[in-house]
Amino acid sequence: xxxxxxxxxxxxxxxxxxxELSRRLEAAVAKADExxxxxxxxxxxxxxxxGRGGRRWPGDDLLHHxxxxxxxxxxxxxxxxxxxxxxxxxxxxxxxxxxxxxxFAREMLNAFRRPFIGNRPxxxxxxxxxxxxxxxxxxxxxxxxHAAQAAAQRAxxxxxxxxxxxxxxxxxxxxxxxxxxQIRTGLADGLAHEEFVLHYQxxxxxxxxxxxxxxxxxxxxxxxxxxxxxxxxxxVAERSGEIVDIGKWVIAEACRQARVWQQxxxxxxxxxxxxxxxxxxxxxxxxxxxxxNETGLHPELLEVELTESxxxxxxxxxxxxxxxxxxxxHVSIDDFGTGYSSLSYLARFPRDTLKLDRSFIAQTTxxxxxxxxxGSVILMAHELGVQTVAEGVETEEHLQFLxxxxxxxxxxxxxxxxxPADQAEAWLRAxxxxxxxxxxxxxxxxxxx
Numbered sequence: 001x002x003x004x005x006x007x008x009x010x011x012x013x014x015x016x017x018x019x020e021l022s023r024r025l026e027a028a029v030a031k032a033d034e035x036x037x038x039x040x041x042x043x044x045x046x047x048x049x050x051g052r053g054g055r056r057w058p059g060d061d062l063l064h065h066x067x068x069x070x071x072x073x074x075x076x077x078x079x080x081x082x083x084x085x086x087x088x089x090x091x092x093x094x095x096x097x098x099x100x101x102x103x104f105a106r107e108m109l110n111a112f113r114r115p116f117i118g119n120r121p122x123x124x125x126x127x128x129x130x131x132x133x134x135x136x137x138x139x140x141x142x143x144x145x146h147a148a149q150a151a152a153q154r155a156x157x158x159x160x161x162x163x164x165x166x167x168x169x170x171x172x173x174x175x176x177x178x179x180x181x182q183i184r185t186g187l188a189d190g191l192a193h194e195e196f197v198l199h200y201q202x203x204x205x206x207x208x209x210x211x212x213x214x215x216x217x218x219x220x221x222x223x224x225x226x227x228x229x230x231x232x233x234x235x236v237a238e239r240s241g242e243i244v245d246i247g248k249w250v251i252a253e254a255c256r257q258a259r260v261w262q263q264x265x266x267x268x269x270x271x272x273x274x275x276x277x278x279x280x281x282x283x284x285x286x287x288x289x290x291x292x293n294e295t296g297l298h299p300e301l302l303e304v305e306l307t308e309s310x311x312x313x314x315x316x317x318x319x320x321x322x323x324x325x326x327x328x329x330h331v332s333i334d335d336f337g338t339g340y341s342s343l344s345y346l347a348r349f350p351r352d353t354l355k356l357d358r359s360f361i362a363q364t365t366x367x368x369x370x371x372x373x374x375g376s377v378i379l380m381a382h383e384l385g386v387q388t389v390a391e392g393v394e395t396e397e398h399l400q401f402l403x404x405x406x407x408x409x410x411x412x413x414x415x416x417x418x419x420p421a422d423q424a425e426a427w428l429r430a431x432x433x434x435x436x437x438x439x440x441x442x443x444x445x446x447x448x449x
Contacts, residue, residue: 015067021081021089022142028093029134029141040101042090042108043083043130043148044070045156062125066112073104073111089148098133102176105131105166128156132169182225183233187242191249195221198253199418202427203271203389203411206402210432212409213269213303216254217418218246238277247278252291257421259297266428271303271332279306280316285323292327299328305355307334318348325350332389336377354381358392358412365397375405382406 016024025041032039046066063086070088071080079091090108095101112127130151137147147169155167190196196218203213220228237243251272258270278284292299304324306317325331332353356374363370381388390402393412402410416427 015088016079016081018081018083021079021083021091022145024079025091025145026141028091029144032093032134037093038095038098038101038136039134040092040095040104041132041134041144041148042092042101042105043132043145043152044088044090044108045128045152046086046088046112047126069111069114070108073108087149087152089145095133098136098170099176101131101133101170102168102180105129105168109166128152129166130155130169131166136170179225180236182222183228184236184240186222187233187237187240187246190220190222191242191245193223195223196246196249197221197420198250198257199420200257200424201411201418202268202416202424202431203409204415204431206407206410209415211268211428212433213271214424214428215271215305215411215418216250216257216273218250234275238275241277243275243277244281247275248287251288252295255291255295255297255302258301259295261425261428262297262301264425266425266433267301268428268433269301269303269330270297271305273305273307273334276307276317279320284320285327288324288329289327300330303330303332303353305332305334318350321350335391351384351386353387353389353409355389355391355411356407361390361392361398361402361412362394364401365395371401374401378405378407 028039031037044066046063048062066086067080067082067088070090074080074090075092075094077092077094079093081089081091083089090104092101092104095104109127109129112125130148130153132144132147132151134141134144137144151167151169155165197220198216199219200214200216202211203215204210205212218230218234220230220233222228234243237246254270254272258268261268281287288302288304291297292302304321306321321331330352331350332355333349333351334355335357336354354377356377360370360374364374365371378388387408389409389411390398390407391411393399393402393410393414395414398412399410399414419427
């Protein structure tokens with residue numbers, strides 16, 4: 001098709017024009033109504049900043065590169081159109097939920113942050129993205145196109161001050177985006193305002209029901225959003241780097257609570273999750289040493305859990321974990337069996353415990369192959385002198401399978417959900433601690449870094 005760009009005619013082969021997109025959109029809307037599905041329309045306006053707050057249309061080469069950049073992000077069912085000038089539109093008829101449209105728009109925004117052509121000043125390339133969703137933005141189909149364009153125009157009002165900006169026409173999209181922004185911007189305030197709390201889930205020794213340990217699980221009581229689940233904010237905190245300070249708070253608070261229980265003759269080991277980002281911090285071992293000394297908690301009553309995602313940077317992780325292990329801190333490999341390198345790194349990581357992922361435990365009662373794998377992992381761990389913990393134990397059938405196969409420890413809602421500290425303490429008193437550890441006197445901890 002031919003389109004105007006920078007005062008010149010530009011041909012971008014293989015793309016729909018506005019009329020063709022309108023026909024496709026009408027058919028897609030009818031199909032979506034028939035199937036009771038949603039569809040999304042994403043409008044992209046690309047231009048360049050002149051460095052003085054003004055804008056200019058992209059040149060021919062950049063316009064073609066923009067079309068290629070957009071095309072690279074599309075699935076087979078997506079349709080790309082060039083609407084004239086430097087405006088493009090993407091029709092996505094296979095989205096399952098509003099969140100899919102949000103995710104696609106963010107991926108497109110990230111794509112435009114990568115370099116374009118040679119040594120040109122790519123920091124001056126700007127993109128404004130508007131998203132509308134059917135049926136939220138109404139009928140007829142043309143209204144969807146206008147809604148996406150209007151959203152892009154609102155986004156453009158923030159450019160060129162920023163490299164790119166999103167705007168959403170649908171109330172559902174705006175609500176989801178607003179929630180995400182509140183989570184992203186509120187993480188630091190959450191720590192400062194003491195909005196984070198820990199809940200504790202018991203880990204029981206098998207056979208029997210005495211407590212061997214508890215796992216500290218973070219919760220966020222957001223001032224405006226209410227209770228925010230970890231799966232909403234942990235990944236955001238990882239990307240922003242806030243996970244480092246949040247992780248330090250978790251370690252300190254968990255050790256403080258464990259010391260309280262130790263003094264109350266409830267010396268259950270406290271398990272704390274470490275994020276991949278934390279293991280890249282050079283002062284982690286010194287920080288843990290300082291916390292143990294400050295709280296008076298014996299190192300053997302602290303356990304750090306790492307997921308198999310740690311293996312992406314194995315050498316750093318191994319070095320840090322060896323230093324922590326040298327302090328006397330226990331090390332647990334969490335979600336074992338879900339990563340790609342379990343066996344190759346197992347021998348190199350210091351480890352006291354393997355935690356069998358809940359997805360495997362859930363299948364042991366109806367999938368014989370999974371059951372065989374879990375049984376084999378338990379045997380292998382015992383050969384290595386490592387204890388096994390089964391996560392996600394929710395039924396008596398799960399528990400019987402673990403007893404039959406000699407699993408050492410069990411954790412899950414069959415025993416107890418995660419509880420606030422006061423409820424957890426009452427639970428510990430009712431069930432008892434598996435092993436009294438009178439030798440765990442308070443002694444200074446020397447840094448192993």
